[in-house]
Amino acid sequence: MPPFHFRVGFGYDVHQLQAGLPFWLGGITVPHTHGALGHSDADVLIHVICDALLGAANLRDIGFHFPDTDPQYKGIDSKKLLAGVLRLLRERGYEVGNVDSTICLERPKVNPHIPAMQQTLAEVMGLDADLISIKATTTEKLGFVGRQEGVAAYATVLVYKTA
Ligand SMILES: Nc1ccn([C@@H]2O[C@H](COP(=O)(O)O)[C@@H](O)[C@H]2O)c(=O)n1
Ligand SMILES: C[C@@]1(CO)OP(=O)(O)OP(=O)(O)OC[C@H]1O
Numbered sequence: 001m002p003p004f005h006f007r008v009g010f011g012y013d014v015h016q017l018q019a020g021l022p023f024w025l026g027g028i029t030v031p032h033t034h035g036a037l038g039h040s041d042a043d044v045l046i047h048v049i050c051d052a053l054l055g056a057a058n059l060r061d062i063g064f065h066f067p068d069t070d071p072q073y074k075g076i077d078s079k080k081l082l083a084g085v086l087r088l089l090r091e092r093g094y095e096v097g098n099v100d101s102t103i104c105l106e107r108p109k110v111n112p113h114i115p116a117m118q119q120t121l122a123e124v125m126g127l128d129a130d131l132i133s134i135k136a137t138t139t140e141k142l143g144f145v146g147r148q149e150g151v152a153a154y155a156t157v158l159v160y161k162t163a
Pocket of ligand 1: 105
């Protein structure tokens with residue numbers, strides 16, 4: 001077996017919640033009174049997966065590659081950004097081992113939507129859905145998440161290439 005070169009990456013992001021916006025999360029829309037605000041579709045889960053992947057390959061971060069000052073990314077579907085990030089990694093010989101993530105959101109409950117998010121992200125990333133873990137937590141009504149002013153997320157990834 002050839003020697004494998006493993007690297008880990010980590011991502012963190014926050015988006016404000018605003019009434020009346022579609023709530024893009026994990027590549028799907030989650031029914032809710034509020035949605036996330038951003039230059040793109042503001043899909044915080046995809047953004048942290050992008051940042052974790054870029055970090056693992058030491059390729060800076062999502063805003064470096066897709067600046068929020070660039071009109072071409074206004075309202076963009078973050079699945080396109082994730083596909084672009086994967087291209088950058090695969091061009092350099094990296095493959096994704098697995099993704100683990102946590103969404104911090106007071107409400108709504110996202111558990112019922114997690115299988116659809118996993119399936120959607122698996123298709124975009126060209127991975128088995130079993131390699132993409134998505135978890136959720138409230139912050140017990142504390143802080144900006146607890147006040148339902150925003151949504152946060154964290155992701156960790158393992159990437160590898162044969163040395
Ligand atoms: N937006 C959320 C938040 C949490 N969950 C699920 O509920 C469980 C309990 O949440 P705590 O914050 O009290 O730990 C959590 O483990 C998740 O399974 C959810 O689906 N959506
Ligand atoms: C994704 C980008 C690109 O449109 O915009 P936002 O949706 O504002 O997201 P953020 O995580 O704040 O920063 C990265 C941006 O460059």
